[in-house]
Amino acid sequence: MKIETKDIRKDEDAVSPVIGTILMVAITVILASIVGSMAFGMSSNLPQMQIVVVTAERLNSTAIDFTYVGGPGADFVQHLNVTVGGNPVDTTPVSQPAVGSVWTYNLDTGLSDRNHVIVAATFGDGSAQVVLDTFV
Numbered sequence: 001m002k003i004e005t006k007d008i009r010k011d012e013d014a015v016s017p018v019i020g021t022i023l024m025v026a027i028t029v030i031l032a033s034i035v036g037s038m039a040f041g042m043s044s045n046l047p048q049m050q051i052v053v054v055t056a057e058r059l060n061s062t063a064i065d066f067t068y069v070g071g072p073g074a075d076f077v078q079h080l081n082v083t084v085g086g087n088p089v090d091t092t093p094v095s096q097p098a099v100g101s102v103w104t105y106n107l108d109t110g111l112s113d114r115n116h117v118i119v120a121a122t123f124g125d126g127s128a129q130v131v132l133d134t135f136v
Contacts, residue, residue: 054119054132070099076123
């Protein structure tokens with residue numbers, strides 16, 4: 001019985017060293033870009049989110065109570081705007097609310113079974129964000 005062996009020619013190189021080198025270079029570039037963006041502050045352009053809590057409770061068929069619970073960003077709130085069902089309930093926003101304050105909105109039109117309530121806070125730096133988005 002004769003065993004045949006295949007001769008490996010010297011010009012047949014493996015592909016894995018080339019792929020390994022490309023992957024090493026790619027990983028190095030990605031890590032360098034992450035470290036560079038952190039070092040030069042490119043991530044500081046992200047907006048600062050404030051944490052403020054407002055709750056809403058339905059009192060009867062025409063009134064909703066809102067409670068300003070506060071939070072870490074409570075000192076920066078300039079005013080709160082309230083909309084019910086997509087309509088502003090009052091054109092005068094609640095200015096600089098105190099933590100724990102409660103205010104009631106009486107609506108001329110009666111409330112339906114589920115009313116979409118949104119409270120948006122405007123902060124001292126001019127930014128605004130929704131602090132309550134619920135159904136009552």
